[in-house]
Amino acid sequence: MLNELKSAWKMAIEKELRSYLSTDDIPELAIGQPPKPDMGDAAFPMFPYAKLAHKSPAAVASDIASRLADHPEGEMIPTGPYLNIRFDIPAMADKIIDKAIGDGDEYGRNDSGRGRKVMIEFSCPNTNKPLHLGHMRNDSLGESVSQLIKATGADVMKVNLINNRGVHICKSMLAYKMFGNGETPESTGEKGDHFVGRYYVRFAQWEKEVEKAREENPAIADDPSFVDPDAAAQEMLRAWEAGDADVRALWEKMNKWTLDGLFESYRNMGISFDKLYYESETYKLGRGEVMRGLDLGVFRREDDGSVQVDLAPIGLDKKVLLRRDGTTLYITQDIGTAVRRHEDWPFDSLIYVVATEQNYHFKVLFYILSLLGYKWADELHHLAYGMVNLPEGKMKSREGTVVDADDLLSELSALAKAEIIEKGRENEVGDVEETARKIALGALNYYLLQVQPQRDMVFNPKDSISFSGNTGPYLQYTAARISSILRKADAENFDGVASNGKLLVNDDEKTLVKAIADFPEAVRKAAAGYDPSIIAAALYDAAKTFSHYYHDNQILKAETRELSLSRIKLVKALLQMMKNGFLLLGIPYLETM
RNA sequence: GAUCCUGUAGCUCAGCUGGAUAGAGCGUCCGCCUCCUAAGCGGAAGGUCAGCAGUUCGAAUCUGCUCAGGAUCACCA
Numbered sequence: 245m246l247n248e249l250k251s252a253w254k255m256a257i258e259k260e261l262r263s264y265l266s267t268d269d270i271p272e273l274a275i276g277q278p279p280k281p282d283m284g285d286a287a288f289p290m291f292p293y294a295k296l297a298h299k300s301p302a303a304v305a306s307d308i309a310s311r312l313a314d315h316p317e318g319e320m321i322p323t324g325p326y327l328n329i330r331f332d333i334p335a336m337a338d339k340i341i342d343k344a345i346g347d348g349d350e351y352g353r354n355d356s357g358r359g360r361k362v363m364i365e366f367s368c369p370n371t372n373k374p375l376h377l378g379h380m381r382n383d384s385l386g387e388s389v390s391q392l393i394k395a396t397g398a399d400v401m402k403v404n405l406i407n408n409r410g411v412h413i414c415k416s417m418l419a420y421k422m423f424g425n426g427e428t429p430e431s432t433g434e435k436g437d438h439f440v441g442r443y444y445v446r447f448a449q450w451e452k453e454v455e456k457a458r459e460e461n462p463a464i465a466d467d468p469s470f471v472d473p474d475a476a477a478q479e480m481l482r483a484w485e486a487g488d489a490d491v492r493a494l495w496e497k498m499n500k501w502t503l504d505g506l507f508e509s510y511r512n513m514g515i516s517f518d519k520l521y522y523e524s525e526t527y528k529l530g531r532g533e534v535m536r537g538l539d540l541g542v543f544r545r546e547d548d549g550s551v552q553v554d555l556a557p558i559g560l561d562k563k564v565l566l567r568r569d570g571t572t573l574y575i576t577q578d579i580g581t582a583v584r585r586h587e588d589w590p591f592d593s594l595i596y597v598v599a600t601e602q603n604y605h606f607k608v609l610f611y612i613l614s615l616l617g618y619k620w621a622d623e624l625h626h627l628a629y630g631m632v633n634l635p636e637g638k639m640k641s642r643e644g645t646v647v648d649a650d651d652l653l654s655e656l657s658a659l660a661k662a663e664i665i666e667k668g669r670e671n672e673v674g675d676v677e678e679t680a681r682k683i684a685l686g687a688l689n690y691y692l693l694q695v696q697p698q699r700d701m702v703f704n705p706k707d708s709i710s711f712s713g714n715t716g717p718y719l720q721y722t723a724a725r726i727s728s729i730l731r732k733a734d735a736e737n738f739d740g741v742a743s744n745g746k747l748l749v750n751d752d753e754k755t756l757v758k759a760i761a762d763f764p765e766a767v768r769k770a771a772a773g774y775d776p777s778i779i780a781a782a783l784y785d786a787a788k789t790f791s792h793y794y795h796d797n798q799i800l801k802a803e804t805r806e807l808s809l810s811r812i813k814l815v816k817a818l819l820q821m822m823k824n825g826f827l828l829l830g831i832p833y834l835e836t837m
Numbered sequence: 838g839a840u841c842c843u844g845u846a847g848c849u850c851a852g853c854u855g856g857a858u859a860g861a862g863c864g865u866c867c868g869c870c871u872c873c874u875a876a877g878c879g880g881a882a883g884g885u886c887a888g889c890a891g892u893u894c895g896a897a898u899c900u901g902c903u904c905a906g907g908a909u910c911a912c913c914a
Contacts, residue, residue, distance in 0.1 A: 279857055289856050291894055301894080325894095326857070370914095410914065523914095550912060559840080560910080567912040574914050603841060604909050630842080631907080638907095663876065672874080683876090695850065698842070700907065702849065707863065711876050714850085714862040721876050729873055781851065784861080795869095795878045837876075 245340055246331065246761045250275055250286045252316040253329055257288055260312045264304075265296045276326075281751050284321050284328030285758070291325055301325030333754040337745025337814070340761045344817035352767045352824045357398030363585060364390050364402055366597035367515070371408040371502040372416040373441035375509050375649035377632050377639065377703060378599070383515045384692040384830060385629055385776065386597040391828045392771040392779075393595075401589055404517040405581070408499050409524040414480040416440050417494050418473070419447035429501050435650065437505030440498050447473065448642075509649055514685060514830050519588075521581065529580025530572050533616060534565045542615040558611050560604075565612075578609050579616075586620060593623040595774065600628040600698060627774050630700035632692075647705065656684035656709060663711060664837070672836050682832035683717050689830040690716030694780040714784055716831050719822065722787040724837045726819040729799055731835075733812045736800065743809040752793035753811075756818055759786040763821045767828070776829055783825045790818060 258273045276287035290304040297304050305322040312320065321328045344351045366386025369375060375383075386402070394400045407413075420443040429439040451473045457464055464470055483491040510516065534551050537543035543553045543565060551566040565576050572580075585594065596606060606626035614621035631638070639646045661680035664673055673679045687709050694714070695701045703709075711717040748757060763782060770778040799815060802808040826833050 274854090274856075276856065283857085287857080289895095291856070294894070324857075407914075412914080548912090552912090564912045569912085571912085573912070577914090599908090600842065601908055607841095628842090633907095635848090660876095667874085667876075669874080669876095699850090700843070704849075704863095707848085710863070712863085713876090715876085717876055718862095721874080725874055725877085732873060777851080781861095784851095788861085791877060792879090794873080798873070800873050836874085 247765050256315045260308055261293055278328050283323055284330040286329040288327045333757050334746045334749050337748050337757045340757055341813050341817040344760050344820050351820055352764045353395045355397045357396030360398040361591045362393050362398045362400050362593045363591040364595040368405045369506055371499045372413050372444045374437035377647040380649050381629055381632050381692045382597055384689050385697055387515050387830055388693055388776040389774050395767050396771045402517045403519045405521040407523045411477050411481050414477045415447040416444040417498055418477050418480055419443040435505040436501030440502045512653055526581045527577050529584055530576035533579050533583055537616055563608055595625045595627050597627045600630055603628055629697040632701055632703050635704050653684055656687055657681050660684050682834055686716035686720050686831040693776040693829050696777050719783055719787050720834050722790055723822045724834050726815050727835045732800055738809050741805040741809050743813050744806055747807050747810045748814055752789055755789045760817050760821050779825050779828050
């Protein structure tokens with residue numbers, strides 16, 4: 245709403261500038277924000293026109309202000325070299341507030357993606373271990389960006405490619421076979437993914453033990469009973485590929501354990517998928533595409549029999565697409581999988597949420613798909629996110645510094661629970677466990693999403709996730725307080741009282757109205773840039789302003805009933821905006837906390 | 838070696854389509870609960886926006902170089 249107005253002003257001022265300077269060829273007018281609210285609501289710097297006019301920028305600003313008679317709504321305040329515009333925010337308040345309240349859960353959404361089909365791939369776990377903090381960033385981002393794109397009216401298909409085969413999967417299977425003694429997640433009471441993960445770790449131990457034994461006595465390798473762990477894992481993979489019944493049965497059993505555990509974690513994290521792909525079903529895909537590329541002449545068969553693609557046009561080297569023995573590689577599978585997906589659900593766009601480590605891979609993949617003539621190759625995006633590091637450095641599984649997703653969530657829940665009890669809010673809150681869980685989730689999602697995706701981030705378990713300051717729980721708390729006000733307002737009698745947005749004249753009120761008006765634009769920007777941090781910032785700014793406002797002003801007991809009701813409507817609109825933003829960030833909304 | 842990403846307060850991060858005095862949170866220090874939830878509010882201290890040069894009326898923002906950190910450059914996934 246305010247944006248349209250600013251654009252209208254921009255056009256009007258540019259038109260006047262053209263007439264003032266007697267030329268159509270003028271630099272584009274920039275739209276800025278005055279540093280202080282009392283200086284206006286939009287700023288147009290006049291510097292670029294000073295030279296053309298042979299006058300100072302300040303003179304241009306005042307000249308334009310006095311010449312511009314027919315202009316959009318608002319008041320011109322030439323401020324030095326800037327032509328500032330002040331809008332009558334209170335006069336627009338009712339319209340903005342009514343729109344937010346009227347649109348309800350739809351407020352902030354737009355139509356820009358209507359009719360578009362967007363597929364988004366994220367998570368993609370291995371079925372040999374539980375999720376860790378790095379996965380959580382991926383999952384948080386994937387889910388949030390999915391919501392953002394849905395908010396543009398597009399159809400979104402969330403897909404997850406389960407990496408359920410390969411030598412790393414065989415390692416946990418092998419260790420279980422050797423050391424499992426028939427125990428199961430049920431018998432040990434463990435969550436399935438943790439159970440299987442334990443055997444993956446056990447395999448690494450076994451490797452070390454064997455290596456050490458061999459160092460001490462190299463002759464043991466000649467013993468017929470000697471088993472080399474890596475060779476055994478490779479052997480198991482061959483058996484798996486050959487369809488060996490026992491290996492397949494073990495694989496099925498252990499995969500189910502892991503997946504049951506992983507999906508429990510997803511549920512706890514508020515993550516869901518529309519379609520699952522399994523690597524066991526896709527790993528052979530892509531060979532046909534490579535053959536087609538050979539026919540098209542975009543790939544070439546080397547003397548040794550392998551098939552390669554020349555990446556010189558994009559400034560890279562060569563890449564092998566089929567091994568000498570004709571088997572596929574990671575990139576081959578991804579080619580085939582992309583094609584398969586487009587057949588399954590003809591997307592207009594496909595977003596891969598994958599760590600920045602794979603920038604090279606996706607650059608190559610997208611180029612290859614365009615070589616193969618797929619028009620949709622131009623609409624493939626790699627949403628690359630940075631690593632989550634610890635204050636001491638990288639997380640390393642070998643050193644046991646990996647932060648487990650389930651552990652982290654339950655630790656945060658415990659902290660939140662302790663906080664609820666310390667504040668004596670058990671009764672108000674109702675279900676303490678559930679509330680604590682939602683606070684933990686809000687804290688975690690906000691923490692992970694407030695940083696721009698591409699940046700590496702530091703996770704400090706000791707103090708980075710606190711519940712005060714610029715955090716998810718602060719936002720939840722703010723929303724809960726507004727809810728509380730609205731509950732009390734409901735109990736009051738406002739019969740015969742009319743609200744009036746024109747009464748909302750103090751700076752905080754104007755800032756809040758503007759924040760509400762600007763929210764749809766924030767959603768647009770965040771969706772276009774796949775960047776939830778824009779929403780996080782918008783919500784935090786609004787919450788901060790509200791907290792200040794609420795501290796200084798009475799809402800239910802304002803000077804007049806009209807003012808009270810007007811303020812109630814303002815915070816009701818604000819709450820609607822916050823709730824809608826929460827949904828985009830995976831922050832649970834709490835009516836009380 | 839090449840390519841890409843990053844460098845802003847003690848720490849974690851915003852700000853980057855150039856524009857007015859570079860902002861938050863945490864931490865430190867000082868205040869505020871007879872008033873709609875103190876997970877809150879206010880205040881103080883804290884900056885060579887890594888460095889140098891360039892473009893520009895104007896650079897944290899754009900360009901180049903240098904330095905520092907990270908990632909990638911497999912017939913692994």
